[in-house]
Amino acid sequence: MTEGMKQIFKNTTYLTDMQRSYCPGCTHGVIHRVLCEVLEEMNLMEKSVIVIPVGCSTLAVDYFEFDTVQAPHGRAPAVATGVKRAAPENFVMTYQGDGDLASIGTAEIVHAANRGENITTIFVNNGIYGMTGGQMAPTTLMGWKTETSPYGREASRDGNPIRVSEMLSQLNGPAYIARTSTDSPKNIIGTKKAIRKAFQAQLKGLGFSMVEILSNCPTNWGMSAVDSIKRIQDETMKYYPLGEYKVVEGI
Amino acid sequence: MEIELLAAGFGGQGVMVIGQFMAAASVKENKYALFYPSYGPAMRGGTANCTVVSSDEPIGSPIFTAHQNVMALNLPSFDKFESTVQPNGKLFINSSLIDKKSDRKDIECIYVPSNEMAIEAGSNLAANIVMLGVFLKLTQFAKKETMEQVIQEKFGRKGEKIVSINLKALDAGYNFV
Amino acid sequence: MSEKILMKGAEAIGEAAIKAGCRLFFGYPITPQNEAPAYMSKRMPEVNGTFLQAESEVSAINMLYGAAGAGHRVMTSSSSPGISLMMEGLSYIAGAQLPVVVVNVMRGGPGLGGIGPAQADYFQSTKGGGHGDFRIITLAPADLQEQVDIMYDAFDLADKYRNPVMVLTDGLLGQIMEAVEFKTELDPSSFKPPAWAVTGRKNRPKNLINSFDLDLDGLERHNHEIQAKYKTIQEKEVKFESFHAEDSEIVVVAYGTMGRICKTAIRKMREKENASVGLLRPITLWPFPEKKMLELAQKPSVKAFCTFELSAGQMVEDVRLYSKELKPVHFHGRTGGNVPSPEEVIEKIKSVQKEAR
CATH class of the missing domain: 3.40.50.920 (Rossmann fold)
Structure with missing residues (x-):
């Protein structure tokens, strides 16, 4: 570096150099980055194990520089429980989408949370199944048209979208639950802060922690990246309010 | 030598205890033993039976069509298992609760008023041990001292009084025949 | 010198696992094997081990997946309907080549069936059971001493081949009592997590526990590797x-x-x-x-x-x-x-x- 100049930004070393395969405009990339930045700032490389189940983020098995377990669809919290119980010194995370966590994996997430399993879940909620091609998720908003709700989601047939953070915060087990968003630099910074708090909860052994991050899916929403960000702000964030839903003492 | 017993009664009569104590005494004498419990669908109050084998040789099949010895602690067990005693086998009948007599002439029937004898020993609950004492005497599957040790070990945590009642019950059964 | 102890089959399975150095048990209640988890819930805390009752068999097998991935001996016990639920997890475990031991105390089916002894899960256990080309090493004891001995073998084979091992027993062997002898007692602290385990990246490349590969040739190579392993098992481990x-x-x-x-x-x-x-x-x-x-x-x-x-x-x-x-x-x-x-x-x-x- 030239003398007298100060480095104010560098890429996190916790992400591999591999070309990401996510669609243009998808916020998985930015979530990966803030996640890794926090891990790096907290110097957790030597302890970290991330569990990645099934969805678009399955591709992330190649993106993180730290130890990784690929898990069956919805089962990441159970797999993470096994990793953590076998070796509690591990710093254990799951990285799950909304189809994975809120549909097929409801039993696993509810019970891991209820046990106060000392793990951290990064829950990326974009209200749709991405990897399989845009099917309705339990989190899909009312009226949204998807591959499997071509006339729009209807409560009488499909039920209402599940608010996972609110639901899990009713349990005694969780230490920290927050919902953040990726729609703006401000909210991305907020996401990073929430992840840091969630990690502190685990490091202090306070119990289960989760950050639900509202995200987009330009491809399956059938819109431009810019429009998809606007949709998060106009629709998603209205149904899924941002904020901290559970913060126990000590974080 | 292989000594085999099917013991049956209703839940709570201590049928499983008879089987487990027989197996435990056999193992104490370095014999082979096998205990196979069979419960009805209900946890309590249903019928229960167990098959026990004590042997100097490794034990083969745990399934028997005909039994060397059958012990019936209540009437339904008598009705169900009387016919399964092998010719020349023994049928031990708790005559306190079963007022029937067996018509079979090809088996030896031993009628034991075990509940009355147990009450005499100190507790109605020890009727199963009375039956065990009778069975032990007639089959000699183990030494009496070994069974006394088993009773001491298994009932030890229930207190001295329970141990002594059961030792008395064993005695009463053993000296009954 | 070990002595002969009169034990119930399902409990002897648990004790044998502990003696074989297993300190992690995840399970879900199902008859006729409930004595095994009950025994483990009492014994594991005594030996500094972990017993956890999972929310389902689906979760239990995935907890095994995680614990095995972290490089520890781990087991579960269940009975036929529960084993069906574990088959997805076993496919992943076989794909990711992890050592786990699963005990199936078989009961009569199909469906809910009954709780009497059966051997109707032979196909499920020996032909793969879940999706994809995989095999489960399947061991079948005939009496309680053999069941105890087989538990040690099960952990050894699982570790040796990084493959799931099923101890296929039945409701009768789960319920009977016989005298058993535990030949050795292994100290789990003598096992070091293997080099492939996810233990946190310290002075080594990243470890990845994985059965996923979108590259057709990559996945085929992976399959060839697993099949070669199965061939070795077929040549060397028949009993x-x-x-x-x-x-x-x-x-x-x-x-x-x-x-x-x-x-x-x-x-x-x-x-x-x-x-x-x-x-x-x-x-x-x-x-x-x-x-x-x-x-x-x-x-x-x-x-x-x-x-x-x-x-x-x-x-x-x-x-x-x-x-x-x-x-x-x-x-x-x-x-x-x-x-x-x-x-x-x-x-x-x-x-x-x-x-x-």
Whole structure:
């Protein structure tokens, strides 16, 4: 570096150099980055194990520089429980989408949370199944048209979208639950802060922690990246309010 | 030598205890033993039976069509298992609760008023041990001292009084025949 | 010096696992194996181990996946319907090549079935059971001492081959009590997590526990690697008991509890009438003793096979396959939780003898 100049930004070393395969405009990339930045700032490389189940983020098995377990669809919290119980010194995370966590994996997430399993879940909620091609998720908003709700989601047939953070915060087990968003630099910074708090909860052994991050899916929403960000702000964030839903003492 | 017993009664009569104590005494004498419990669908109050084998040789099949010895602690067990005693086998009948007599002439029937004898020993609950004492005497599957040790070990945590009642019950059964 | 202890089958499974150095048990209640988790819930805290009752069998097997991935000996115990739920996880475990031990105390099916002893999960366990090309090493004990010994083997084989091992036992072997001896006691602190385990990246490249590969050729290479491993297992790990199988006209093939009952029947027939009947009892169901099967089938002295199972006929398909049907293959099976007596076995063998003459 030239003398007298100060480095104010560098890429996190916790992400591999591999070309990401996510669609243009998808916020998985930015979530990966803030996640890794926090891990790096907290110097957790030597302890970290991330569990990645099934969805678009399955591709992330190649993106993180730290130890990784690929898990069956919805089962990441159970797999993470096994990793953590076998070796509690591990710093254990799951990285799950909304189809994975809120549909097929409801039993696993509810019970891991209820046990106060000392793990951290990064829950990326974009209200749709991405990897399989845009099917309705339990989190899909009312009226949204998807591959499997071509006339729009209807409560009488499909039920209402599940608010996972609110639901899990009713349990005694969780230490920290927050919902953040990726729609703006401000909210991305907020996401990073929430992840840091969630990690502190685990490091202090306070119990289960989760950050639900509202995200987009330009491809399956059938819109431009810019429009998809606007949709998060106009629709998603209205149904899924941002904020901290559970913060126990000590974080 | 292989000594085999099917013991049956209703839940709570201590049928499983008879089987487990027989197996435990056999193992104490370095014999082979096998205990196979069979419960009805209900946890309590249903019928229960167990098959026990004590042997100097490794034990083969745990399934028997005909039994060397059958012990019936209540009437339904008598009705169900009387016919399964092998010719020349023994049928031990708790005559306190079963007022029937067996018509079979090809088996030896031993009628034991075990509940009355147990009450005499100190507790109605020890009727199963009375039956065990009778069975032990007639089959000699183990030494009496070994069974006394088993009773001491298994009932030890229930207190001295329970141990002594059961030792008395064993005695009463053993000296009954 | 160890001594013989009278124990219930399901509890002996638990104690054997602890003696084999396993300190992690995840399970979900199901009859007829509830004594195993109950025993573990009491014993694990005494040995600084972990017992956790999972929310389902689906979760339990995934907890095994995580713990095995972290490089620790781990097990679960369940019964037929629960094992069905674990099959997805077992496919992932086989794909990611992780060592786990699963005990199946088989009960009668299909569906909820009953709680009596059965051997109706032979196909499920020996042919893969879940999706994809994979095999589960399947061990079948016939009495409690063998069940105890097999638990040690199960952990060793799982570790040696990085593969799931199923101990396929039944409701009878789960419920009976016999005296058992624990030959050794392994100290889990003497095991170091293997180099591939996710233990946190310290001075080494990243470790990845994975069964996923979108690259067609990459996934095919992975499959070739697994299949090569299976071939080695088939060559090296076959185990069976032969009781006069080589010098008899009628060879009975039976495993587990059924094998034990058949042995009594055969012994009686040989003692009473000097009958020319022997027993081949596979102890490894996968790998199946296929070479032995063919060798017996090729013997001119062998006239027929008769397979006995607590099923409608599952292993008999392997008997036919590996004997190449060079000799007639007969079958007698009971279902529903019924277990045949030695007398019932003798009757069937006599009918086979008659036909062979």
